Amino acid sequence: MRDYLKWHEAYDDPASDLSWRLRQVQAYIRSTLDQIQGKATVLSLCAGDGRDVLQVLAERHDTSRIQTTLIELHPVLAERARKFAASSRLLNVTVRTVDAGNTTAYVGAVPADLVIMIGVLGNISDDDVRRTIRTAPQLCRPGAIMLWSRATSGSDANSSVRGWLAGAGFVELDYREFDQAEGERAALGSARYDGPPQPLIPGRQIFTF
Numbered sequence: 001m002r003d004y005l006k007w008h009e010a011y012d013d014p015a016s017d018l019s020w021r022l023r024q025v026q027a028y029i030r031s032t033l034d035q036i037q038g039k040a041t042v043l044s045l046c047a048g049d050g051r052d053v054l055q056v057l058a059e060r061h062d063t064s065r066i067q068t069t070l071i072e073l074h075p076v077l078a079e080r081a082r083k084f085a086a087s088s089r090l091l092n093v094t095v096r097t098v099d100a101g102n103t104t105a106y107v108g109a110v111p112a113d114l115v116i117m118i119g120v121l122g123n124i125s126d127d128d129v130r131r132t133i134r135t136a137p138q139l140c141r142p143g144a145i146m147l148w149s150r151a152t153s154g155s156d157a158n159s160s161v162r163g164w165l166a167g168a169g170f171v172e173l174d175y176r177e178f179d180q181a182e183g184e185r186a187a188l189g190s191a192r193y194d195g196p197p198q199p200l201i202p203g204r205q206i207f208t209f
């Protein structure tokens, strides 16, 4: 696997595409949490140090109604997330150091109202992307918002991913790309799951990094 400790250092540069993505993701997270009335369940897959959701939660005064589960395999990053949550007094945050590619990771944490799938789809094969999207309804409560990202060359605008999401029952709410003239650029989307409830089937391998 890549050195994901080093990878996180790109967040130190506010002009990086990663920092651009973080700002967009946090804006989506804020507005989604504002829209949910009452209890909310949040799930982040391959969460890294969890800064996207944890920084947003740390700004809020209603976190007692929000249950958050982060799945992150790297023990140092997972521990950073736990430490940040503890120092910000976020009591309802759980970090599981397990393989997010296996559906057993999600037992007891789904269906979620907000699923954060950021930094996942661009790191796995197309077959795994398709399988992950087909399985995503098992993670989502009907009406849930799912945030996803996948860098693009700019010419494909992630059309296949967006089509697979539509086929799995997701309605696109937003899609945007980092405004950069050349090369690969960050892109992300927001979609609402409008399909029926789907029970989680544990023990299935849906992707491998």
Ligand SMILES: C[S@@+](CC[C@H](N)C(=O)[O-])C[C@H]1O[C@@H](n2cnc3c(N)ncnc32)[C@H](O)[C@@H]1O
Pocket (backbone or CB within 6 Å): 001, 004, 045, 046, 047, 048, 049, 050, 071, 072, 073, 074, 077, 098, 099, 100, 101, 118, 119, 120, 123, 208, 209
């Ligand atoms: C591209 S980073 C994205 C991190 C975070 N979502 C973000 O956007 O800042 C991918 C993350 O997935 C983690 N990861 C890789 N394979 C994983 C697996 N099988 N299960 C859980 N986490 C995994 C890596 O350690 C890394 O932190």
